[in-house]
Amino acid sequence: MRELSAALRKEALLQWRTRAQLAAVFVFGASALLLFSFAIGPDSAALRQHSAGFLWLGLLLASTLTLAESFHSEMEQRALEAQLLLPVRPAALFYGKAISNWAQLSLLGFALVPVMVVLYDAGTDRLGALLGVILLGTAGLSAPGTLYAAMTSQARARQTLLPLLLFPLVVPVLLAATRASSLLITGDPMDQARSWIALLACFDAIYWSLCGLLFGRVVED
Amino acid sequence: MSPEILSPPPTPPGPASGTPAVEAEGVCRRYGRRWALVNVDLSLPRGSSLVVAGRNGSGKSTLFRVLSTLVRPDRGTTRILGLDPRADLHSVRRRVALLSHHSNHHEALSALENLEVAARFLGRPPHRAALVPKLAEVGLAERADDPVTTFSAGMRKRLTLARTLLQEAEVVLLDEPYGQLDPPGFRLVDDVVAALRSRGATVLMATHQLERGAALCERGLVLEAGRVAWTGPARDLVRGSGLDSAGLAEGGA
Numbered sequence: 001m002r003e004l005s006a007a008l009r010k011e012a013l014l015q016w017r018t019r020a021q022l023a024a025v026f027v028f029g030a031s032a033l034l035l036f037s038f039a040i041g042p043d044s045a046a047l048r049q050h051s052a053g054f055l056w057l058g059l060l061l062a063s064t065l066t067l068a069e070s071f072h073s074e075m076e077q078r079a080l081e082a083q084l085l086l087p088v089r090p091a092a093l094f095y096g097k098a099i100s101n102w103a104q105l106s107l108l109g110f111a112l113v114p115v116m117v118v119l120y121d122a123g124t125d126r127l128g129a130l131l132g133v134i135l136l137g138t139a140g141l142s143a144p145g146t147l148y149a150a151m152t153s154q155a156r157a158r159q160t161l162l163p164l165l166l167f168p169l170v171v172p173v174l175l176a177a178t179r180a181s182s183l184l185i186t187g188d189p190m191d192q193a194r195s196w197i198a199l200l201a202c203f204d205a206i207y208w209s210l211c212g213l214l215f216g217r218v219v220e221d
Numbered sequence: 222m223s224p225e226i227l228s229p230p231p232t233p234p235g236p237a238s239g240t241p242a243v244e245a246e247g248v249c250r251r252y253g254r255r256w257a258l259v260n261v262d263l264s265l266p267r268g269s270s271l272v273v274a275g276r277n278g279s280g281k282s283t284l285f286r287v288l289s290t291l292v293r294p295d296r297g298t299t300r301i302l303g304l305d306p307r308a309d310l311h312s313v314r315r316r317v318a319l320l321s322h323h324s325n326h327h328e329a330l331s332a333l334e335n336l337e338v339a340a341r342f343l344g345r346p347p348h349r350a351a352l353v354p355k356l357a358e359v360g361l362a363e364r365a366d367d368p369v370t371t372f373s374a375g376m377r378k379r380l381t382l383a384r385t386l387l388q389e390a391e392v393v394l395l396d397e398p399y400g401q402l403d404p405p406g407f408r409l410v411d412d413v414v415a416a417l418r419s420r421g422a423t424v425l426m427a428t429h430q431l432e433r434g435a436a437l438c439e440r441g442l443v444l445e446a447g448r449v450a451w452t453g454p455a456r457d458l459v460r461g462s463g464l465d466s467a468g469l470a471e472g473g474a
Contacts, residue, residue, distance in 0.1 A: 006341035010327075013338070017329040078325035085289060086342045086388070087315040220293075 003088045007096025015100060021069065026108055029062035030115045037119045044121050051122035052181035056137065056174055058112060063105050063138075064163045067145035070101055071153035084219065094146065094215035098208070101149075102142035109134035126184045129193070133184065136200045137177030143207040144169050150218050173207075176200040240303030242267040242392050242423035243288060248297035250283050250447075257283040258294070259447045265425070265440070267302070267391075270418055272434030272455050273427040275444035281427035282322060284444065285394045288425070289319035301392055318390035322397035324377040326369045332356055332380050333365040339384050352387075359383045359409060374401040382413065393417055395426040399433065411437060435459045 015022075036054040040046050074080040083093060110131060117123050124130055148165045152158040180196035245263040249256060258280045265271055275281050286292040288299055290306045290313055299306060306313045326335045333352055340347040349365075356362045359379040369377065378401045385393065398410045407430070414437045417424050428434045434455065435441060441458035443451040451458075 002344060003342060006338070009341060010338045013330060013334060014327065073329070074327070077328050078321070078323050079327045081291065081321070081323075082325040082339075082384070083342065085291060085314065085319050085321075086339060087311055088342045089311065 003092035004095055006088070007092050008099060011096050011100035015104065021066075022104060022107070025062050025065050025104075026111050028065060029058045029108055029112050032058040032061055033112065033115050033119055047120040048122050049182075049186065051116050051120035052185055053178050054120070055109075055112060055116045055181060056178045059105065059109050059134075059138065060141065060167070060170070060174065062108055063141050063145060064159070064166065066104050066108070067101060067142075067149045067166070068152070068158050068162045070097060070146065071149045072158065075150075075153040080219065090216035090219055091212045093219070094150075094212050097150075098143050098146040098211070101146050102139050105138035105142055106135055109138050122185050124185045126188075129197075130181060130184045133177055133180045133193075133197060133200070136197065136204055137173060137181075139204045140173030140177070140200060140207055141166075141170055143204070143211040147211040147215060147218060150215065173200065173203050176203065240267075241265055241300075242269065242302055243425065244298075244300040245284075245288065246298050248284075248287060248294045248299060250280075250287055250292060251295050252283075257447050258287065260297070261444075261447070261449055263442070263449075265423055267423055268418070268421045269440065270414070270424040270438035270455075271426070271440045271442055272431070272438040272458065273425060273442050273444065274429070274431055274434070274458060275427075275450075279444040280447040281444055282396050283447075285319060285396045285425065285427060288392075289317055289394050290314055291319065316390055317392040317394065318385045318388040319394045320381055320385040320396060320398055322400050324369075324374070324381065326377060326380060326384075328370040329368060331366045331368050332361050332372070332383075335369060335380060336384060336387060339387055343388060345387065355383050355387055356380075358386070360405070375403055375406055378402055379406065379409070382410070386413065390422065392423045393425070395424065395428075397428060398426060399428055399430045407433065414438075431459050 033054055036057065037047060040050060071080070080093070084090070113130065113134070145166055148162055152161040152165065155161050176196045176199045180193045180200065183193040183196070241264045243263060243265040245261055248258055248261040250258040261284060273281050273284065283292065287294050288301070290310055301313045301317050304313050304316070327338065330338070333349065333356065336352045336355060337347040340352060345351070353362055353365055356365050359382050361376060361379050361383065364372070364376065369380065372380065382398070395410075395414070399407055402410065411433060414424055414426065418437075424438065426434050426438060435458050438455045441451070441453055441455040442449060443458070
């Protein structure tokens with residue numbers, strides 16, 4: 001726990017120093033939502049119908065920017081190498097970084113909800129549940145995203161390579177998060193959202209366990 | 222030199238004290254198709270010191286990266302204080318410290334914050350009162366709150382040195398410790414090595430400052446194209462026999 005706490009404090013410090021990036025990613029995500037609305041046109045029923053899908057697409061696209069940068073500077077400055085020289089388990093470094101990415105993506109998701117409500121008239125009386133789905137969905141993006149970000153951070157084409165690797169892997173998470181969000185926004189008389197949320201939680205558990213185990217193999221020689 | 226550097230390192234339960242501090246047997250390491258190390262054998266008793274010399278690209282840094290566990294050998298084995306890194310990596314890393322010749326800091330953080338990060342991972346007090354004296358030892362106390370991105374190469378090296386000393390390791394690997402430093406920095410490294418030795422640490426130093434290295438260390442080793450070309454008393458390294466064996470004498474190709 002001491003190592004994880006140290007890793008989390010380091011990440012919090014680094015995020016605070018680069019906080020302008022979060023604002024830039026929010027603007028990117030909000031712009032994506034705006035552009036998606038142009039594709040549908042003024043049909044308010046269709047906009048509301050597709051709002052959850054657009055929210056998650058916007059989050060997914062914005063997440064690649066956040067995730068790709070999360071390891072890049074540490075690798076480029078060899079700071080990660082310095083941490084590996086210390087008696088710290090790679091899993092602690094992974095979970096520190098993944099939790100930090102999760103916090104950023106969750107904040108981004110929460111910030112995009114009002115944008116979605118305004119642009120798509122997609123309000124919901126189950127806002128707490130929707131925010132819960134965003135927490136679970138961004139957790140499902142963060143763990144594999146952090147692992148792949150570490151793998152691709154040294155690559156010249158990392159901004160391209162990361163989505164190529166990540167998107168196929170997170171299809172189940174996106175599907176479950178989109179379906180659950182959509183049901184919460186458009187109505188859920190059969191209470192199907194609960195099943196999708198349970199599925200999402202299962203995928204999160206698998207990703208967070210497996211990625212933590214695999215991270216050592218990615219960063220160690 | 223402040224008393225902190227001279228204080229003995231903590232002695233966590235570890236291997237028996239009779240085992241060598243550093244052992245390497247038949248260590249080979251390849252990068253792509255080029256062998257950086259070929260059948261390197263090494264055995265250093267605890268508390269001893271070794272200066273490693275060799276031309277650029279002779280394998281000095283690779284040897285140190287292997288011994289510090291950053292890089293795994295393709296063949297052969299290493300042991301640090303009797304511990305096998307393949308079996309107990311975490312314990313080995315508690316006992317070995319590497320001063321890399323690269324700057325490896327978080328550039329967005331200040332010197333003090335970089336030390337705080339390391340101190341937290343090491344389980345040391347991360348407080349300003351405990352860490353500013355560590356920066357003072359390497360002449361950086363006045364720049365403690367400045368971001369590393371504003372530092373010169375020599376100042377970054379001093380910060381790397383402060384972080385390496387913070388670890389209080391029993392085996393200390395110094396890769397090009399004089400690189401980028403000014404003359405006072407040279408004397409600082411000399412003092413640090415002397416202090417490490419006086420507290421019983423095992424010191425390995427790779428350097429092109431052979432006279433300084435030979436004055437500080439007991440043993441010498443010359444690497445040539447990844448192979449051990451010469452070993453002997455460090456004083457013989459600068460008297461010619463070691464230098465000649467690896468073509469390091471001035472006037473060599």
